[in-house]
Structures are given as C-alpha cells and as structure tokens.
Amino acid sequence: MKRLSLLALAIVAGAVTAAACGGPKPPPAAPTPQANPDSEAQAQRARQDSIDAANRAAAEAEAQRVRRQREADSLAALSRNTEEVRGMIAAMIHFDFDKSVLRGDDIGTLDQKVAVLQANPDLRIRISGHCDERGSDEYNLALGNRRATAAKQYLVSHGIDGGRIETSSYGEERPLAQGHDEGAWAQNRRDEFEIIGGGDVLRRP
C-alpha cells in the first residue's frame, strides 16, 4: 500500500515535470472513416435489436407494475394491511404501581392509535385497564377503570370521537404474566385495546 502510493507520487511528479518541460505533442491524425455496408447493416440491426429489447423490457415492467397494482388492490394485500393496522391498535401501554398516569414512553403508541382511528372512521375500540396482583382485589377494578379512562382521554383530546371508544376494567382478574415478581407485575399493569366494530378492513394511516 505504501509502495503503491509512492509509485503514484512518482508518476504524478513525472507528469508535472513533463508538462513543465514542453507543450503537448500534437495528437495523431484520426483515421478517415470508410464506408462498410456490411458493418453498417450490422449496426442498424443491433440498434433495432436494442430498441426492441428496451421496448420489451418497458412493456414487461409496465405489466409487472399493473400486476403489482392489482395485487396491492387484492383482498390478500388488504388483509395484510388490516393485520398490520390491527397490530397497531392492539399494542398495549403500561403503568406504574397504583398509578393511572400515562407514561412518556407510551405516547408514541397512543399517537399511532390516533392516526389509525383517523384513517378508519368506522373503527370502534374498547380499552380495558388491568392491574397487578398486589393491590386489593376490588379496589383494582376502580384502578383499572382509571387506567382505561386515561388512555381514552388521550385519544379524545387528540381528535377522536369519544363515542367510538368504550372503557372497561378487569382489575387483577386477567393477568398476562403469571409470575409473582416485578417483571410479571410490570407486564400486568396495562391497558389492552380491542376492536369492537368496523375492523373488517383497515387502512394504514
């Protein structure tokens, strides 16, 4: 590598020296083109071939584009989209112990739901609040209710009609994680989002 750069330096230095020593020599005269009917026809054919090939490629690309478009419009693709959007709606948010205040790291999740609800005006959802097992069984129903309401208020304050969102609470009755440690409790302190109407075909936001 070092040797190579030294060599390059030498060549550059040589060229500079040559340029400094004398002007460029006149270029040799270009050979006069001679008509060759055979080669001319060959070139013509080649040109035509390449034009045809280009046209074929363009037609094929167009056909492919139309195919893709059709495919994109097909039910299969729609359902793929719908599944993706359903996933956006179903994404859960989580809470601190005995709190119903939305956490900063969940705002993005909620904003995505706002976008989905705006893109799908017929979509209706139910938010259910859940708790970990540490609190009182019956008090946790009230706490879960506050957690569901907190998420609904966020969606409504970002332009979603409140009539499209139901709230509910299961307290600690339906834990996701069965453990008895903070890892399980953190997973169980959550809001779940469930589609209750207008969710057959969903558009991406």
Next chain:
Amino acid sequence: MRRLLLGLGLLVSVGPTVRRADAQDTSAIDRGVRIGIVYRPGVRPGLVVLPGRPAALDSVRAILSRDLDYSDRFEVITLPTGDSLRVGAVALGTTPARGAPGRPRSGGAQAAGPNYPLYLALGADFVVDLRAAGDTTVVDVHDVAAGALRRTFQARLPAPNAAGFRMAVHRLADQVLQAALAAPGMAATRVGFVKDGKVYVIDQDGADLRLVSSTDRQAMSPAWAPDARRLAYMEFWQGHGQLFVQDIGSGERTAAATTGRALDFTPAFSPDGKTLAFSRATEEGTDVYTVNIKDNCCLQRLTVGRFSDNLSPTFSPDGQRIAFVSTRSGLPQIYVMAADGTDQQLFAPFDYGVTGASNAPEWSPDGQSVAFHRDVAGTLQVFVLDVRTRTVRQLTSVGRNEDPTWAPDSRHLAFVSDRSGYRQLWIIDLDTGRIRPLLQQSGSRLPAWSPRLPETAATNP
C-alpha cells in the same frame, strides 16, 4: 376496662377450674396474631357432649361437638371412655350429690340423668345429652353447677346422608349455645367465596362445597342477602360488570341495576333486604349507588367522586349508615356516610402519608365494629375499627391477610391469608385468637359469611 374487670370476676368465680387450660387446643393458635383483647385461657365454661343413644346419633354428636368447639365459647371436654363414664354416672347417680343443691332426683337409673358432681370434677359446666325419641332427636342441656336440666329441645333430623342433615345439626348446635350461654351462634351458616372466577358456598365447618355461579363468565364479590337464601355477585360480560341476585336453593337469578354498559361491582344488601348498594365505574370514576332490588328501580347515586374513587359499600345493621372506601384524600381509606349519601366523613383514622391503603370494609352484625384490610409495609393485614371510639387495632401480622367478613356472632372473621404458603380462607376468633383454615384450596378468596340460615333454607338442598 370493663371487660377486663368482668374477666377478672370470671376468673375468681371459676377459680377452681382454671386447670382446664390444659384442654385448650393451642396448636391451632397462630403465634403471629396480635390480639387487642387480653387472651384468658381456661376461663371458658367446660362442656361435655355425651355419647348418643343409640350409636346412630354418633355423626350428630361429632358434628355438634365440633360446632361447639368452633364457637370458641366452650372448653369442649373429650371423654376418652365415654361409655364407661355413662355407666359410672348412672351408678354414681344413686349416691347423694355433693355441692349440687336443688338437683331434681326422681330416683332410679332410668331418670338419673348425668352425674353432676362427676362432671363438675371433670371441669364441665354444661352437659349435652343426645337421644332418639321416635323419629325425633332430643337434646338435653344440663347446667352442672346448678345441678339441673337447663333446657330440652328436639328436632326431626333428615337421614345422615340426606341433604340438609348437617345444616339441621348445625342449628341444634346454635340452640345449645343459646340455651347454655344465651349467646348467638354461627354454626348454621355458610361462607360464599370466589375461586377460579366462580362463586361457591361452603358450610362454616368446611363441609358441603357447592358451586353457585354456573356460567363460564368470571365472577367476583359475593354478598349475602339478610334472608341467607340469596347471594348477589358480579360477573364480567363483554367488558362490563353485571350484578346478579341468585336464589341459592332454586338457582334462579336475576340481573340487578344493570345498564349493560357500566362496570358494576361490590354489591351489598341493606339489612331489610330491599336495597342493593354497589360501586359503579364509569369514565367519571367509581361511585357508590343504591337500587331497589325488587323493582330494579330508583337508582340513586350516593357519592360524586369526580377525581376520586368511591367503592365497597357496607351497611350498618340498623340500615342508617354506609361505610365505604374513598380515594378522596389520596390513598383509599375507610369513610362513612348516612344511607342517603349525606354527612360523608372519615371513619377509620389514618396518618396522611404514613398509613397504607385501606380497603374492603365490612360492618359487624352487632354494629360495633368495621373490619377491613390495610397495607402495612407492602402487604395487607386485617384491622378492626371500633365504631364508638373510632380506634383501630391490627388483628394479623403473618403473611398477607385480606378481605375479612363477619360471622353472625360478631366475634369470628373469615379472611384470606397466604400464611400457609398459598392464598386460602381462614377463620379467626377475635376473643381467643384461635385460628383455623376453612378449606384447604388454593386461590380461594373474597369470602362472604352468611347470616344464620332460616330453617327452610337449612333443610332445602
């Protein structure tokens, strides 16, 4: 203080019998439980249940003896050789009794009755004698100190394997207690509870477990009607919470107070059985409501929480007041209001920022106490509030203990505890501190102790 003096008086008057402390079963007493009342072992009256005549009454005797033991008001004295004692009693009965003046003696072995001096020497204050007379069972309750028959009553018991047999015997046990000590019993009762999302009932002695809620929906919060025939409970359905009132005998159930949209929970009957108080969670928060059960009408909102939750109502036995949980000062604490929602005030005192969350209040049947649970250092413990002085005392300290419910005698509480390693139902006697498991099934919770069962409910399956 008055209690203490009374206890002292008792101690003096029954001085010679304090040795009965040996008979006390201390194995079941949980050492971690702190009791606010001075535990006075040995001052409870002794009681002997004689072997039945004929032996067919053995199962009656077994159930009756255990009920009287579980009442925690007697030292139930076991006679290892009961039959020979009876023979001895008859033989000794012909000799003049000492220290038992006024004892009716008609002479002859047949009418001799128990040998009062012998049972007095054994430390018994009462002798219960069972016998069959035709198709009825006759129970004699003898007062040993007075040397006399205190009371006789009889019952036509179902066959031992028939439905209602055990409950009929439990009723006899309550009658014995009433005859001996003029105290209300709790033998003829059941406890409702939740396990795996289903409502069950079980007799207070741990027998006869039955499923109540028959749907596959998740159920919570059973509460007894004062007639002890119906249970109210909540069921989750499509994101809502619906209240139902179910007749235990027929299984028939009706929806109560339902809107189909709200989350209704923690039902509680008024003492006259006409009103159901409950919690309703909406987007405005959780508040206490009442509804007329019979007509399912006249919904009334008692609290306006706005930024707080109000839940878990429980009526005072005179129906005038409702204790409930409110988060109006931050953490949930125990409050009280008039039954129409007026005059809301703090009930169980707490230190702001120090005392943990308090929940699940239940007013005692005698009106003097409210049991609840409170967060102590990250786990729940059972407390009792004295209604008159508004002071609280902690009953438990081992493991997590929650959701206390009163027996109709107002001295026993059933509650949930994980002291044995898993959550199950336990019963504690507040006077002696004695504690026993109600049933050995993991995951049992939210107990509700029934009032004494009426005769028809006791004999109906």
